[in-house]
Amino acid sequence: MDRAERIEAFEAKYQLFASQRSDAAPAKPRIAAWGLVKAGKSSLLNMLSGHASDEHFQTGDIRTTRINQALELDDYVLVDTPGLGFDADDTQQANQGLDKADVVLFVHAPPGELDVEEVALLDQLRNAYGDEVGERVVLVISQLDKLQDADLAEVRQTIERQALIHLGTKPECFVISSTRFKSGVEKNKEGLCIKSGIPQLAQHLQTLSKSLNHSLEEARQKRLARRALELCESIDVAIEQEIKLIEQVTQPYVVKAKAFIELIDGARRTFKTHTSDMQKARKKLDSL
Numbered sequence: 001m002d003r004a005e006r007i008e009a010f011e012a013k014y015q016l017f018a019s020q021r022s023d024a025a026p027a028k029p030r031i032a033a034w035g036l037v038k039a040g041k042s043s044l045l046n047m048l049s050g051h052a053s054d055e056h057f058q059t060g061d062i063r064t065t066r067i068n069q070a071l072e073l074d075d076y077v078l079v080d081t082p083g084l085g086f087d088a089d090d091t092q093q094a095n096q097g098l099d100k101a102d103v104v105l106f107v108h109a110p111p112g113e114l115d116v117e118e119v120a121l122l123d124q125l126r127n128a129y130g131d132e133v134g135e136r137v138v139l140v141i142s143q144l145d146k147l148q149d150a151d152l153a154e155v156r157q158t159i160e161r162q163a164l165i166h167l168g169t170k171p172e173c174f175v176i177s178s179t180r181f182k183s184g185v186e187k188n189k190e191g192l193c194i195k196s197g198i199p200q201l202a203q204h205l206q207t208l209s210k211s212l213n214h215s216l217e218e219a220r221q222k223r224l225a226r227r228a229l230e231l232c233e234s235i236d237v238a239i240e241q242e243i244k245l246i247e248q249v250t251q252p253y254v255v256k257a258k259a260f261i262e263l264i265d266g267a268r269r270t271f272k273t274h275t276s277d278m279q280k281a282r283k284k285l286d287s288l
C-alpha cells in the first residue's frame with residue numbers, strides 16, 4: 001500500500017467509526033453469526049429464529065450471503081454476515097457486522113479443527129472484545145451430522161484448546177446440526193430437535209441476552225473507546241513513519257544547505273574586512 005492509499009484507508013476507517021458511533025443501537029443485544037464462507041451461518045440463524053422451513057436468511061451451496069441482514073426476535077437481534085475469506089468486500093461487510101455485535105456466534109464447519117485463517121479470526125475477536133471475550137464469543141461447531149461422534153469429540157477438544165490459547169479464556173461451545181433440527185421440526189420429532197443442539201444454543205442465547213441487558217450500553221461504549229484508541233495508535237505509528245521519511249528525504253539537502261550558508265558567511269566576512277580596510281583608507285585620504 002503506498003502513502004496515498006494508506007491515508008485514504010485511515011480516512012475510510014475514521015468515517016466508518018464516526019458513522020457507527022452515531023448509529024442508534026437497538027435496546028436488545030445484537031447477536032452476529034460470523035465465520036468462514038459456507039460455515040453454515042445463515043442456516044443456523046434460520047433455525048434459531050423459527051424459520052426452519054421458510055428460509056428467512058438465504059442459504060446455498062455456493063457463497064450466498066453478501067450483506068449484513070438483521071432480524072429482531074423477542075430477546076435479541078440476530079445478524080447474518082457474509083462469509084470471511086471469500087473476497088475483500090465480503091470480509092469488510094462481515095467485519096462491520098462484528099463491529100456492532102454484542103455477541104458473536106463464531107461458526108466453524110468440520111471436518112477438522114480451526115485452520116490458520118480461523119485462528120487469526122480468534123485473535124481478531126480477542127482484540128475486539130478485550131477482557132469480555134469469554135462471555136461475548138460463543139463457539140459453534142456446525143454440521144455435526146456430517147461426522148461420527150468420536151471424530152466430533154476430538155474436533156471439539158482441539159477447537160476448545162485453540163480457543164483457550166488465542167482468546168485467553170474458554171468460551172461456551174455448542175455442536176449443532178441445522179439439517180437435523182430442520183428435519184426434527186418438519187417431522188415433529190422432539191428427540192431429533194434436541195439431538196441437533198439448536199434448542200440448547202437458543203436457551204443459552206436467551207439467558208445470555210437477559211444477563212447482558214443491564215450492561216449493554218456500557219459495554220458498547222467500552223468497545224467504541226477501544227476502537228478509537230486502536231485507530232489513534234495506528235495513526236500515531238503512521239505519523240512517526242512520515243516524520244522519519246521526511247528526515248531521510250531532506251537529509252542530503254540539509255547538508256548541502258549548511259555548506260552553502262557557511263560559504264555565504266565566509267564571503268560576507270571577507271567582504272566586511274575589505275570594506276572596513278577601504279573605509280580606513282578613505283579616512284586617511286580625508287585627513288591629508
Ligand SMILES: Nc1nc2c(ncn2[C@@H]2O[C@H](COP(=O)(O)OP(=O)(O)OP(=O)(O)O)[C@@H](O)[C@H]2O)c(=O)[nH]1
Pocket residue numbers: 036037038039040041042043044058059060061062063064065066081082083084142143144145146176177178179180
Ligand atoms: N449437512 C449439513 N449441511 C448444512 C448444515 N448447515 C448448513 N448446511 C449446508 O451448508 C451450505 C452452506 O450453508 P449456509 O447456511 O448458506 O452457510 P453460510 O455460512 O451462511 O454461507 P455464506 O453465506 O456463503 O458464507 C448449504 O448448502 C447448507 O444447506 C448442517 O447442519 N448439516
Ligand SMILES: [Mg+2]
Pocket residue numbers: 041042043058059064065080081082083
Ligand atoms: Mg450465509
